[in-house]
Amino acid sequence: MYVLGLWDGHDSGAALIRDNEIIFAANEERFTKRKLEVKFPYHSINAALAYTNTKHSDIEHIAFTTTELTKTLERVFPSMKENYYLFRRRKMMKPSFDNLRHNIKYTMTNVGVLPLCNSISSYAIRKQLNSMGFKNYTLHIVDHHTAHAATAAFTSPFSNALVVTVDGLGDGASATVSTLENKKLTRHIRIGARDSLGIFFEQVTNIVGMRELEDEGKVMAMADYSFPFPFEENALKDLFSASGTIMRSRYGPVKQFGTLQKIAWKTPREQFSYFAQQLFENILGKFVSNSIDRFGIGDVAMAGGVFSNVKANMLVRNLDALKHWYIFPHMGDGGIALGSALYVNYLLNGTSQYNFSPYIGPDYSELDTERAIKKERGFTMQKESQSEQASHAAELISNGNYVFWFQGRMEMGPRALGNRSILAPSDSEEVKEKLNLYVKKREWFQPFAPSILEEDVPRIIEYDNKGADKLMTMAYIVKKEMRDKTKSVMHIDGSARPQMVGNENPIYMDMLKQVRRHKGHGIVLNTSFNIHGMPIVMTPDDAIATMKASKTKYMFINGIFVTNKGGM
Secondary structure, eight states: OEEEEEEOSTTOEEEEEETTEEEEEEETHHHHOOTTOOSOOHHHHHHHHHHTTOOGGGEEEEEEEOOOHHHHHHHHOHHHHHHHHHHHTTOSOOOTTHHHHHHHHHHHHTSOOOTTHHHHHHHHHHHHHHHHTOOSOEEEEEOHHHHHHHHHHHHSSOSSEEEEEEEEEETTEEEEEEEEETTEEEEEEEEEGGGOHHHHHHHHHHHTTSOTTTOHHHHHHHHTTSOOOOGGGOTTGGGEEEETTEEEESSOHHHHHHHHHHHHHTSOHHHHHHHHHHHHHHHHHHHHHHHHHHHTOOEEEEESGGGGOHHHHHHHHTOTTOOEEEEOSSOSGGGHHHHHHHHHHHHHHOOOOOOOOSBOSOOOOHHHHHHHHHTSTTEEEEEOOHHHHHHHHHHHHHTTOOEEEEOSSOBSSSSOOSSEEEEEOTTOHHHHHHHIIIIIOOOTTOOOEEEEEGGGHHHHBOOOSSOOOSSSOOOEEBOGGGGGGGTTSOOTTSEEOOEEEOTTSHHHHHHHHHHHHHHSSOEEEEEESSOTTSOOOOSHHHHHHHHHHHTOOEEEETTEEEEETTOO
16 A cells, blocks of 8 residues: 655655655655745656556555645745745845735744635645646645654654644644654644744744745854854843643744844844754753653654754753653654654554664655766766775865765765765865865855764764764764864764764765774765755766766765865
């Protein structure tokens, strides 16, 4: 039996489950080359069918999520969604009355699901699916936060867990707490959209001049450049409270936005970011801690866009009551196509646990790769075995070079996990600056992240054994004696966001072992294979185009070593 999940909003995409196995997932941005695409996921759906050799008629169940008023209106009037996408990503001139536009948006998204929303959304989705050739299927609606909860609960290693979701908003809610016990997922707590911690941080991101729903990580990074303040002196401290398992915002989103603007007007940007991050961590930590205390479950699975904030996640991990943790790697809305499919499969078949791997996107043959390379002049190629690629890449990195690394199936989610990565030494400020200037073109205060051999982790970071982070979702503090060796992957406060690599990715693990042979530690800088503002590359053609545009010299791609004669 096949269950197809789809999401047609912010970071749209599709996922496919066969029986009790996740067999494909991808986001539409990788196909359209528009970061965080909002259009209906035609390409992702077709890719899922093509990759698995599945016919439209094979799909018996299709799941989609989120039928709140604004989402329903966008399905009926797609131009609304496109216009907001261009506005949010600053792809248009700043319109007049942008504050009014902002306030209308948050007033409407607070409304939630109204009568007829389900019927209208279902009609719009069916129309799209039928035009693609789907017939004789059952269409299922899944609540927004239920989809988030399904990703966390059903892909976690826990048979029993506390399941926490926190995001901006969806279907009138901003956070939920559920339990997974005896293979049953049960929701206990729902926080309304008015009291959204995620919307608070979105608004802060907007006010400091960055793009909401995209640049929140930059605010988190910039906060560490402020002089630290005790929480009692935080100018934002009264805007939120957490009492028991209830989060409360002092004001609704519209009044909150105006209040934040007034405070930001007289506060340096770094300090304002610090205040926001400190409040964010304080409230999220209390909410999760109080939820653990209330339900007496110390194994916690988490999802929702708020959990992309790795510094707040670190505070949650350090809670005394927390025993083990898991954060779904595609924690934002880009993961809820899979969440919808997971939840429907749970309803139909009772499946509540999967052997999850993030490597569930498309892959490409050696022949496909060769064809892409041969299209370009000035590129030479040399075939290598997997072990030769691992050894050769490790040698180049250890000698102070950065390399493009493209292997196997594409990762799901926003983090490069060793299949679509740019790799560099972890101890070279020079190479880090070269990456920033010529390839990534990012703000100077954004840190890069490391991939570390799992067996070397305790030697490099302060590690507590509450869960191995193979998916790059958590910050840790680097040991002081290791900071010279982690200069290019460590933030100003001594933290890093590691990927802990084991045998789930054999060629990548082998490469790290070869780096350890050269340098003494199995660690490299690992950043996503893309140019800033573009999605992570998907195809060999994408990789070649990025190599050419960035004048990168070396690439290892599907058993082929590529040299760009025009590279630096």
